[in-house]
Amino acid sequence: MTEFAENAKATAPVVECRGVQRIYQQDSVPVYALRGADLTIHAGEFVSLAGPSGSGKSTLLNVIGGLDAFDAGSVSVGGVDLAALTPAQLAQTRLHNVGFVFQAYNLIPVLSARENVEFILQLQGVASQERRSRAEQALHSLGLAELGDRRPGELSGGQQQRVAIARAIVTEPVLLLADEPTANLDSKTTSELLAVLRDLNQQQGMTIVTATHDPIVMEYTSRQVTMLDGEIRQDGGVAA
Amino acid sequence: MDTLVLLFNLSLRNIVRYRRRNFFLFAAIAVAVGGTTLSNALIRGWQVDMLETAVSALTGHIKLQAPGFADDPGLDKAFAADPDIQLGGSVALAGVALRINLPAVISSERETRGVALVGINPAQEGISFYRDFVFEGQALTGSADGRLVIGKALAETLQTRVGRRVVVIVEDADGKSRERGYRIAGVFDAPIQWPEELLVFTGLQAMQQSLANSRLPTPVTEVSLVLQEEENRQLVQRELASKHPELVVTDWRQMSPQIAEIVDIVDATMAIWFVMIMGALTFGLVNTLIAAVMQRTQELGMLRALGMSDRLLLTQVVLESVGIMVVGVVFGLVLGVAMVFGLGDGIDLSSFSESVEAFGMSTLLRPVLNLEDLFLFGGLSVLLGLLASYFPARRALKISPLMAMNR
Ligand SMILES: Nc1ncnc2c1ncn2[C@@H]1O[C@H](COP(=O)(O)OP(=O)(O)O)[C@@H](O)[C@H]1O
Ligand SMILES: [Mg+2]
Numbered sequence: 059m060t061e062f063a064e065n066a067k068a069t070a071p072v073v074e075c076r077g078v079q080r081i082y083q084q085d086s087v088p089v090y091a092l093r094g095a096d097l098t099i100h101a102g103e104f105v106s107l108a109g110p111s112g113s114g115k116s117t118l119l120n121v122i123g124g125l126d127a128f129d130a131g132s133v134s135v136g137g138v139d140l141a142a143l144t145p146a147q148l149a150q151t152r153l154h155n156v157g158f159v160f161q162a163y164n165l166i167p168v169l170s171a172r173e174n175v176e177f178i179l180q181l182q183g184v185a186s187q188e189r190r191s192r193a194e195q196a197l198h199s200l201g202l203a204e205l206g207d208r209r210p211g212e213l214s215g216g217q218q219q220r221v222a223i224a225r226a227i228v229t230e231p232v233l234l235l236a237d238e239p240t241a242n243l244d245s246k247t248t249s250e251l252l253a254v255l256r257d258l259n260q261q262q263g264m265t266i267v268t269a270t271h272d273p274i275v276m277e278y279t280s281r282q283v284t285m286l287d288g289e290i291r292q293d294g295g296v297a298a
Numbered sequence: 299m300d301t302l303v304l305l306f307n308l309s310l311r312n313i314v315r316y317r318r319r320n321f322f323l324f325a326a327i328a329v330a331v332g333g334t335t336l337s338n339a340l341i342r343g344w345q346v347d348m349l350e351t352a353v354s355a356l357t358g359h360i361k362l363q364a365p366g367f368a369d370d371p372g373l374d375k376a377f378a379a380d381p382d383i384q385l386g387g388s389v390a391l392a393g394v395a396l397r398i399n400l401p402a403v404i405s406s407e408r409e410t411r412g413v414a415l416v417g418i419n420p421a422q423e424g425i426s427f428y429r430d431f432v433f434e435g436q437a438l439t440g441s442a443d444g445r446l447v448i449g450k451a452l453a454e455t456l457q458t459r460v461g462r463r464v465v466v467i468v469e470d471a472d473g474k475s476r477e478r479g480y481r482i483a484g485v486f487d488a489p490i491q492w493p494e495e496l497l498v499f500t501g502l503q504a505m506q507q508s509l510a511n512s513r514l515p516t517p518v519t520e521v522s523l524v525l526q527e528e529e530n531r532q533l534v535q536r537e538l539a540s541k542h543p544e545l546v547v548t549d550w551r552q553m554s555p556q557i558a559e560i561v562d563i564v565d566a567t568m569a570i571w572f573v574m575i576m577g578a579l580t581f582g583l584v585n586t587l588i589a590a591v592m593q594r595t596q597e598l599g600m601l602r603a604l605g606m607s608d609r610l611l612l613t614q615v616v617l618e619s620v621g622i623m624v625v626g627v628v629f630g631l632v633l634g635v636a637m638v639f640g641l642g643d644g645i646d647l648s649s650f651s652e653s654v655e656a657f658g659m660s661t662l663l664r665p666v667l668n669l670e671d672l673f674l675f676g677g678l679s680v681l682l683g684l685l686a687s688y689f690p691a692r693r694a695l696k697i698s699p700l701m702a703m704n705r
Contacts, residue, residue, distance in 0.1 A: 125603055125699045146607065152699075153605025160603075163596040168311035180304050181606055 070137055072233050072265050073099040073122055077131035080117050080288075091117040093288040094131065099267060101232070104259040106276050107269040109285035115269035116237050118285070122267070123156050123235045124148040136232040153181055157226025159236040164222035165210040171221045172197060172206035175228050182229060196228040197221075200254060216247035220254060227264060234258075236268040240275070252278040305610065309617040313625070316590065320622055323586055327626025328633055330579050331679060335634025335672065338568055339665035340645070345564045346666050349528070351490070352554040354427040356416070356497075358395070358522030359531050361553065362538065362545045367519060371401055373471040373509060376517035377545065389534050390526035393425035396518045398505050403467045404448070404498060406456035413452065413498050415468055417505030425524040427488060428499070435460030435484035444504035445483035449494025453485045460485055466498070470509055471517075478508060568671075576679060580686045587619050587690035591697075598694055599701030608695055615694045616687040623683025627676050635672075638665045 080092040092114050099105055107115045120126035121133055124140055133140045136155050143151060152158070165174045175193040184192070197206050200220045210218050219239055226234050236255070240248040256278045258264045268275060276282045284292040313320055353359055364375035379396045395418065402415035419441040423429055431437070431447075438447055446464065453459060463479050470476045480500065488494045506516055525534060531549050539547045551558035591598065601611065645663045 120700060123603075149602070149605045149607055151605075152603065158603055160600065163600050166308070166597065166601070168308065168315050177304070178604055180301060181604070181610070183301075186300065 069101065071098045071100050072103075072136060073097065073267070074134045075118070075122065075131065076133075078118070078121060078128050078133055079130035080114075080121060080126065080128050090288050092121070092128070095285075095288065095290055097283065097290060097293075099233075099265065101265050102259070102263045103265055104256065104278070104280040105267045106279040106282050107267060107285060108271065108273070108276060108282060109291070111271060113285040114288040115271075115285055117288075119235050119237050119267065119269050122233075123158060124152050153178070154229065155232050157223075157229065157231040157234040159219065159222045159226050159234070159239045161238040161241045164225075165218060167210050170207050170209055171202060171213065171224075174210070174221060175225045178225055178229055192228055193224075196224040200224045214247075215243050216251060219243065219251055223251075223254060223258070227258065227262075232265065234264055234266045236266065238270060239268060240270065240272060245274070248272070248274065301610065302613070305614050305617055309614060309621050312590075312618055313621055319586065319590075323583065323622055324626045324629055326582060327579060327623065327679070328629035330575050331627050331630025331675060332633030332637060334572055334575055334675060335631060336637045336641075336665070337571070338671055338675075339634070339638045339667050340663060341564055341568055342666040342668050342671065343664045345561055347664070348557055349550075349561060351427075352557040353524060353550050354425070354430075355493075355554075356397070356399070356426050356522060357550050357553045358425060358524045359528055360523045360525070360535055360538065360547060360549050362521040362523075362542060362547055363519065364544075365546050368546070368548075371399070371519065372469055372473075373398075373400060373517065373519070374473070376471065376514060376519050378514045379516055379518045379521065389530045389537075392524040392526050393422065394524075395419070395422040395425055395522045396502060396520075397522065398502060398509075398517065398519050400468050400519065402498070404452070404456065405465045405467075406458040406462070408457045409455055411452065411455060413448075413496055415466055415505075416497055416499050417502040418499055419502050425522065427490070427493060430489050431486035433484040433486050435482070437484055437486075438499060438501055441501045441503040443483070443501035444480075444508070446480035446498055446500050447484045447486055448482060448498045449496075450485050450487050451491065451494035452496075452498070453482075455495070458482060471513060476509075572675060572678070576682055580682045583619065583623065583683065583686045584689050587615070587622075587687060588693055590618070591615060591690045591694045595697055595701050598697045599699055602697060603699035611694055612691045615691040616684065619687035619690065620680060620683045623680055623686070627679040630679075631672055631676060635667065638667055641665050 075095055075097040078092050078095045079090070082089040082091055095114070095118055097118070107118065109115055117126065121128045121140075122135060124135070124143070128141075135151070138151060138155075140148065140151070158164075165171075166177065169177060172193050175196055176189045179189040179192060194203070194206070197203055200223055202217065202220055202224060205213060205217060205221075210221070213221065222239075223234075223236075226236075234255075239255075240251055243251060252275060255266055255268065259266050259280070266279075268279070270276075281294055282292075283290060283294075364377050367375040376398065398415075398417035400415050402413055404411050404413050404415075418428065418438070420428070420438045420443075421440070433447065434450075436445075436447075438445065446466070448456075448458075448464075456464065458464060460482055463481050465477055465479050467475050467477050486494070502518070509517070523534070525531060531551075535547050535549050538545075598611065643662070643664065
């Protein structure tokens with residue numbers, strides 16, 4: 059664990075989930091996606107959520123990111139209780155506090171890489187000059203300085219995911235959520251992307267949670283959490 | 299503002315991105331708008347032509363007569379054209395004609411017919427169909443010309459011709475019939491039939507002098523006005539009525555109520571036609587736009603996941619739909635105007651000549667472009683685009699951010 063993360067533990071956690079349940083009704087049969095998940099994440103941690111397909115990884119990430127509702131328990135992000143927020147307030151929270159990297163469809167196809175990164179700043183109402191320079195800087199830090207004018211269709215899968223990371227961090231969120239960010243990448247590109255995330259965590263102290271079923275991801279993260287049947291099974295070396 | 303520019307940009311690029319699908323949409327809108335523009339220009343042309351025909355039938359846009367003259371015409375209801383009739387102030391006139399118009403009986407050696415004897419100043423008749431008459435023999439040389447011109451059809455009925463004499467009987471101001479011989483200076487061929495049968499013309503001044511019993515030095519029975527802009531009709535009518543309380547001021551709508559009715563029906567028909575065509579088109583637009591939204595479910599879900607507000611998402615969908623409509627409408631208007639110019643002098647209807655004349659039309663249908671119409675169609679189309687975007691926008695709002703996920 060980095061020095062940064064050690065210090066951060068003293069302060070309030072970035073994410074605090076207590077007994078979170080999420081029950082989907084499928085053809086009026088209840089599906090328990092989360093059955094009382096407890097998870098606390100502190101600033102500066104790089105957490106991997108592992109577990110078999112259907113174990114509830116995505117659901118947990120979506121609940122934390124304010125994309126999905128939950129049926130019981132409590133979730134707070136950056137000290138804000140998500141249960142108390144309206145959909146519009148949730149959207150504001152996502153826009154300002156959380157960075158997202160999805161498996162696919164991260165980018166707006168008709169905008170260039172730079173415009174994609176600037177876009178989210180524009181949604182935040184950042185002035186055009188500041189937008190420009192922050193977007194350039196984010197692209198530069200991910201080694202994309204040369205590719206800013208290309209549209210997503212003109213970029214490789216790995217490059218697209220790096221643009222998505224640039225967009226996710228340009229707003230300086232308290233938390234970066236990445237759901238299977240490497241699922242569509244070959245192993246070499248996967249390693250490169252994970253290295254990028256690790257650098258981001260170690261050099262800038264970005265708090266990152268990534269869901270994955272790929273064991274190689276765990277070699278890069280500072281804390282490994284494993285899920286099974288909608289519950290946290292193992293946290294770090296310790297069985298939950 | 300900044301954000302609006304971004305959304306506009308985004309919409310424009312999305313339109314270009316799906317250019318193949320949108321091309322067909324543009325084409326459909328353009329053909330509909332272009333076709334409507336053309337057909338409306340032709341209908342407007344017909345309308346203008348009908349109005350022109352009505353106005354040129356010695357009515358004018360506005361006519362002044364003595365009270366009771368319309369029901370019981372006679373020289374006893376003549377009035378003085380001097381001092382000059384006070385004309386409608388600042389409103390521009392196309393022309394004014396003073397006339398004596400009396401019921402008369404005309405006889406040749408062989409036949410007798412009832413007609414209207416009209417005393418005119420030929421120089422003032424640029425505003426009536428008199429200007430279009432084609433003469434055999436001579437036209438009237440001026441207001442002092444005491445000869446007669448009669449229609450070709452009447453000449454045939456009376457079995458007379460240029461140079462012969464005829465006798466015309468009119469009732470003088472004292473109520474007594476006066477008989478007078480005229481030499482036929484010319485025989486005219488009119489663009490429509492009835493004036494040839496029912497109207498005979500002589501010089502106004504000559505007629506005023508021959509009616510020795512009149513109590514007025516220069517009597518007339520009507521003053522006919524044609525305005526530069528027909529829309530000023532009511533304004534001028536009111537003005538004249540207040541300046542000449544002793545006269546009756548009527549407009550062409552009162553004089554030709556059937557034609558006024560047809561003109562109004564044509565307006566309504568055009569509106570209905572437009573709404574029907576564009577309405578049908580809007581259904582197509584709604585369909586395509588909904589398909590466009592569904593096709594981009596994941597992309598729109600991603601935008602929501604990032605935290606784009608409902609308002610911005612809606613604006614984006616609406617801008618796209620209005621954008622498609624605007625482009626289509628602009629193409630359509632250009633197409634329509636080009637087709638109108640392509641028609642140039644109009645469509646020759648002379649093969650239907652008989653039935654067409656019966657409708658009070660001339661045989662050449664000239665399209666008339668009305669700028670107001672173009673703006674109205676353009677504006678209404680964009681409005682429809684706005685309405686059409688309601689359904690896809692509603693659909694877009696139902697997209698949950700979770701739909702960006704990799705399921
Ligand atoms: N929208 C949904 N409707 C019904 N069931 C769902 C929905 N989303 C997830 N589930 C179910 O919830 C469980 C957990 O899913 P998920 O969180 O996607 O697992 P993971 O990401 O670990 O593969 C699965 O059984 C899945 O079928
Ligand atoms: Mg998943």
